[in-house]
Amino acid sequence: MQTVNLLDQSLKVVVQCCDRETYLKLYQMGFRKVRLIPQLFYYSVSSAQLSELFVQLSQQLSETSQASCRYIITRSPLDSRNLLIEFLNAQPLSELTMLIRHAWFFQVMAQKKLFFHYQPIIDLKTQEVVAHECLARALDEQGTQFSGQQLIDAALQMNLTHEFDELARKSCLSALAKWYEVVGTHQHTFFINIVPNAIARDPKAIEQNFQQVLDLGLSPQQIVFELTEIEALAAQSHLSQVIDRIRDWGFKLALDDLGSNVAIDHYCTEFRPDVIKLDRRLIKGCSQYQLKQVMVKSLLSVA
Secondary structure, rough: OOOOOOOHHHHEEEEEOOOOHHHHHHHHOOOOOOOOOEEEEEEEEHHHHHHHHHHHHHHHHOOHHHHOOOEEEEEEOOOOOHHHHHHHEEEEEHHHHHHHHHHHHHHHHHHOOOOEEEEEEEEEEOOOEEEEEEEEEEOOOOOOOOHHHHHHHHHHEEEOOHHHHHHHHHHHHHHHHHHHHHHHHOOOOEEEEEEEEHHHHHHHHHHHHHHHHHOOOOOOOHEEEEEEOOOOOOOOOHHHHHHHHHHOOOOOOEEEEEOOHHHHHHHHHHHHEEEEEEEEEHHHHHHOHHHHHHHHHHHHHHH
């Protein structure tokens, strides 16, 4: 009877190590060298254990290591020529660990599980609340809450900023309609963030938002769309036309974090926003730095 090596038939994750630090981390996790190819490390798993192993890899290895390491999942024997042939098609480990690390974000997007906090905007002269900024938050199935910054970071890493921006706008308008039902008054103003590239790429999305506002019984005059630059601004010759339509519908326009980015500052002069919000870094310590004072005075004169 022929003896079969069970290790040769098992599922194995094979990783090409990129440096000594990664090697030590892999060794601590139970990876061992492939005897004939010492640059490669393997870990035998069952299919049920596979997901948990990649979760551990995403947690134990640095992002740099994950990007540098390549991996395959194979049943080929470790002394087989097929292993080397398969490894020619190895992929960066980061491609998989990133998906695992942001599984919660895909869940949020698929199930539209956004909710909002309303941060008061106060008039310093009167000390009265004049508006609220809508801040997106999310919950996963385990009840873990994710901040706005975590949502933005995940959207950027997964290249889904436009899709997230559209979902956030729609969800926010629906949430405001429910908020008005509870409060019973339509006298409040709300700031809603929008990504310039998103509305420039898909102008119909902002049209749909306008129709949604009307369908929900809201007023465009209550909404201030706040241009927020979370990604590099693309050259969009028709963006100014989209902005003009937003104004024609009755919405107001604000610019976020003015003074933090040259491109968005240029948009200040091009679009003449109704509201400008100065970047916190520009304001912090302003009384101690004359240059900051000059910059703030200059921006106020533009406003």
